[in-house]
Amino acid sequence: MAFGFCNVLPFSSFLDENENGLRWSCMASHRLGETGLSDSGPSNPHVPYAVFHGSNVPTSFINQEGSAFDFGELEEAIVLQGVKIRNDEAKAPLFTGRPAATLEMFPSWPMRFQTTPRGSSKSGGESTDSGSAVNTFSSKAEVQMESESPISKNASSSDHQAFDHQKHLQLQQQQIQQEMANDRSRTGPSQNQSAVKAPQEKRKGGGSTSEKQLDAKTLRRLAQNREAARKSRLRKKAYVQQLESSRMKLTQIEQDLQRARAQGLFLGGCGGAGGNLSSGAAIFDMEYARWLEDDHRLMAELRTGLHAHLSDGDLRLIVEGYISHYDEIFRLKGVAAKSDVFHVITGLWLTPAERCFLWIGGFRPSDLIKMLIGQLDPLTEQQLVGIYRLQQSTQQAEEALSQGQEQLQQSLIETIAAAGPVIDGMQQMAIALAKLSNLESFVRQADNLRQQTLHQLCHVLTIRQAARCFLVIGEYYGRLRALSSLWASRPRESLMSEDHHNSCQPTATDHLQIVHQSTVHNHFSTF
Amino acid sequence: MNYQTESSWSSYNMPTRSNTASGGDPLQRIERLASENAVVIFSISTCCMCHAIKRLFCGMGVNPTVHELDQDPRTGKDMEAALTRLLGSSSAVPVVFIGGKLVGSMDRVMASHINGTLVPLLKEAGALWL
Numbered sequence: 001m002a003f004g005f006c007n008v009l010p011f012s013s014f015l016d017e018n019e020n021g022l023r024w025s026c027m028a029s030h031r032l033g034e035t036g037l038s039d040s041g042p043s044n045p046h047v048p049y050a051v052f053h054g055s056n057v058p059t060s061f062i063n064q065e066g067s068a069f070d071f072g073e074l075e076e077a078i079v080l081q082g083v084k085i086r087n088d089e090a091k092a093p094l095f096t097g098r099p100a101a102t103l104e105m106f107p108s109w110p111m112r113f114q115t116t117p118r119g120s121s122k123s124g125g126e127s128t129d130s131g132s133a134v135n136t137f138s139s140k141a142e143v144q145m146e147s148e149s150p151i152s153k154n155a156s157s158s159d160h161q162a163f164d165h166q167k168h169l170q171l172q173q174q175q176i177q178q179e180m181a182n183d184r185s186r187t188g189p190s191q192n193q194s195a196v197k198a199p200q201e202k203r204k205g206g207g208s209t210s211e212k213q214l215d216a217k218t219l220r221r222l223a224q225n226r227e228a229a230r231k232s233r234l235r236k237k238a239y240v241q242q243l244e245s246s247r248m249k250l251t252q253i254e255q256d257l258q259r260a261r262a263q264g265l266f267l268g269g270c271g272g273a274g275g276n277l278s279s280g281a282a283i284f285d286m287e288y289a290r291w292l293e294d295d296h297r298l299m300a301e302l303r304t305g306l307h308a309h310l311s312d313g314d315l316r317l318i319v320e321g322y323i324s325h326y327d328e329i330f331r332l333k334g335v336a337a338k339s340d341v342f343h344v345i346t347g348l349w350l351t352p353a354e355r356c357f358l359w360i361g362g363f364r365p366s367d368l369i370k371m372l373i374g375q376l377d378p379l380t381e382q383q384l385v386g387i388y389r390l391q392q393s394t395q396q397a398e399e400a401l402s403q404g405q406e407q408l409q410q411s412l413i414e415t416i417a418a419a420g421p422v423i424d425g426m427q428q429m430a431i432a433l434a435k436l437s438n439l440e441s442f443v444r445q446a447d448n449l450r451q452q453t454l455h456q457l458c459h460v461l462t463i464r465q466a467a468r469c470f471l472v473i474g475e476y477y478g479r480l481r482a483l484s485s486l487w488a489s490r491p492r493e494s495l496m497s498e499d500h501h502n503s504c505q506p507t508a509t510d511h512l513q514i515v516h517q518s519t520v521h522n523h524f525s526t527f
Numbered sequence: 528m529n530y531q532t533e534s535s536w537s538s539y540n541m542p543t544r545s546n547t548a549s550g551g552d553p554l555q556r557i558e559r560l561a562s563e564n565a566v567v568i569f570s571i572s573t574c575c576m577c578h579a580i581k582r583l584f585c586g587m588g589v590n591p592t593v594h595e596l597d598q599d600p601r602t603g604k605d606m607e608a609a610l611t612r613l614l615g616s617s618s619a620v621p622v623v624f625i626g627g628k629l630v631g632s633m634d635r636v637m638a639s640h641i642n643g644t645l646v647p648l649l650k651e652a653g654a655l656w657l
Contacts, residue, residue, distance in 0.1 A: 386643075393640045396586045404579025411575070438575055441618075445576070448634050452641035459642070 260286055280339025281348070287332050288349050291325075298322050299474040302467050312463045319463060322470050326454055330447045333361065337443045341436075345443050351484035354477070360401060360446035365394040365453040368473065372457075375472045376465060386460035390453065397449050405442050411435055553605040554613070561624035564592035565654040569610060569622045571597045576633055577621040583636065587646075589654045596620065626652035 261282055277285065298321060305318045337344045347358040357367065369391040379387065415432040458466045561567045566584060570577035572595045584591045596603040596619070610619035614632060623630045625648050630636055639645040649655040 389643060390641070393643070393645075396583060397637050397640060399586055400579045400583035403582045404575045407578045408575040411573070441576055445579075445633055445637065449637055449641065452638050456641050456643075 260289075277348075278340045278343065280336055281343035284332060284336035284340075284343065285349050288329070291329050291332070294325060295474060298325055299471060302471050302474075306464070306467055306471070315467055316463050319458065319466050319470065323454065323458060327451065330451050333447055334444060337361070337440050341440045341443060345439055351481045353480050353484040353487065357480075359398070360405060361443045362446060362450055363477075364398060365450055366391055366398055368453065369394060371476060372469060372472060376461070376469060379465075383460055383465075390456050390460065394449065394453055401442060401445055401449070408435060408438050408442070553602060553609040556602060557606055557609060557613075558627075560594060561629070562627035565626060565652040566591040566649070567624040568593045569606070569620055569624075570595055571607075571620050573597070574620055576618075580621045580623065580633055580636060583640070587649070587655070589649060591623075591654075625649060625654070 298318075301318055302322065305315050310318075333344055343349065345361040347355040347361060350358065354363075357364065359367075369387065373387060373391075376387070412432055412435050415428050415435060418428050457469060461469055557569070566589055568577070568580060568584070568591045570581065570593050581591065581593060596607050599606070607619045610622050611617070613629070614622065616632060618632075621633060623632075623636050630639065630645075630648070636645065639648070646655065
């Protein structure tokens with residue numbers, strides 16, 4: 001038998017909270033009449049009847065409703081399970097008039113209980129058997145009630161009605177348990193008879209005040225259920241929409257990534273290196289491109305900050321942001337050098353003009369100081385001394401690192417040259433590989449030197465001077481990058497390949513725009 | 528801006544006492560050696576970064592005392608291991624002591640040179656004049 005579970009998600013969680021602790025999922029996998037209910041055994045002849053009755057209904061029910069949830073089965077199962085449990089525990093379980101009250105809680109359901117056999121109730125008039133008989137009677141009645149009503153209800157097959165049923169079942173269950181517990185102390189056939197009679201009286205009665213009270217409560221509960229169901233549906237819809245939009249975004253991002261990768265590879269080829277980029281290199285190139293975008297944004301912030309004559313405190317925040325922006329690229333370079341040191345040290349991620357001035361995978365700090373000295377006026381005496389000291393120390397450090405790298409190169413040349421015969425050759429190649437790994441430490445030390453230089457600049461200068469200093473640095477490298485693309489697209493482009501021309505063209509216009517923004521555009525008026 | 532020429536390369540002191548002294552705790556030995564001179568560098572002769580750091584000090588006009596750990600057959604390996612532990616980094620060398628106090632590896636030395644703290648330290652230890 002198949003339950004239409006999938007489309008009623010909240011339902012199952014609701015069921016799990018059932019006081020009875022019913023494991024609906026395991027019940028669903030079992031046919032009615034198996035483990036849960038067969039334990040009742042021969043001592044309770046009426047239960048199997050109910051079981052059969054119950055198992056008959058669902059099959060017809062399924063045929064009727066197709067994918068709708070089989071509430072009939074559910075209700076029966078719960079009731080029967082509850083009945084079975086109480087049968088196991090109670091010695092002489094009795095009913096008062098409450099079961100009837102339970103039945104009256106479904107005002108819209110046709111009250112067909114008159115047709116239930118009174119004969120069975122009479123037969124259940126004996127002492128010990130009567131208890132169970134009454135149980136089975138009432139359960140049967142309920143089963144019949146419920147088996148009829150779900151059919152009529154579920155003809156419309158709507159979710160909120162399902163919740164109503166659910167709520168009713170729970171209440172039913174609770175009430176049955178209460179009554180079992182309450183009536184355990186009472187014994188005697190008199191109770192049986194009164195229990196038997198009372199439901200009938202109440203059925204005949206119909207319009208009593210208690211019925212009306214229950215109706216109000218019931219109506220409120222029904223309304224609450226409908227609310228909950230509607231909210232559930234809305235939440236589910238929202239979630240599904242969220243998922244859909246995320247999926248679209250994901251495909252977008254994947255496309256962008258592929259495009260960027262392709263561009264990166266292509267530009268790498270343009271740069272003259274050719275060949276494929278390693279994954280570490282490709283990742284770094286993308287991160288560097290993003291860093292450049294951030295750079296433009298931060299420079300704009302610096303510019304507006306300076307022109308707006310912000311307070312020193314506010315300007316300091318912007319300057320510190322710019323310093324951490326540089327710290328970030330050094331960190332990224334460190335990561336990239338670990339995965340692909342050649343990519344970093346040969347500066348493939350830079351434009352050709354920048355690569356011309358490359359020193360161990362980046363700019364030369366002393367060149368930067370030299371460039372800045374003229375641009376940072378006016379400087380105090382102390383500041384001038386500080387700047388010159390900085391220039392001297394960077395030069396000494398650069399010299400030291402350069403000589404260290406030179407020694408590495410010499411050692412490599414010797415090792416590779418000595419790798420003659422095959423056996424020795426492999427050993428020599430291994431030695432050469434070990435020596436090459438030192439390159440990464442040189443790149444790291446060079447970046448460390450660059451980072452220290454920038455930090456020291458901020459210590460020597462005032463905040464306003466530092467802001468101007470970073471602006472000058474940013475604009476300088478912007479112009480250097482512009483120079484690269486202008487050079488690439490200069491009038492002799494007919495000699496270059498079509499591909500090269502097409503790829504460089506957009507960047508040239510971008511850089512031209514940057515150049516126009518700076519104050520030096522008149523230098524390039526000839527182009 | 529004047530650079531020191533490479534003639535200072537030949538003025539490395541190879542301490543004569545390192546071979547005669549008994550082993551003992553390598554860290555103690557390191558400390559003892561470090562306190563013997565104003566600027567002490569622990570190095571390995573084939574290491575290029577060690578070469579760079581030696582060039583840095585010579586370029587500043589300092590004559591450092593260099594201990595090549597690979598040329599010390601008895602205690603070199605132990606001292607190398609002890610230095611690795613001391614620094615907490617993957618490579619033991621180069622390591623610089625100034626005035627008997629640990630300064631650190633190449634990145635610490637360069638950072639202190641850039642921010643202007645190295646020269647006063649050297650002057651204090653008597654390794655630099657002027």
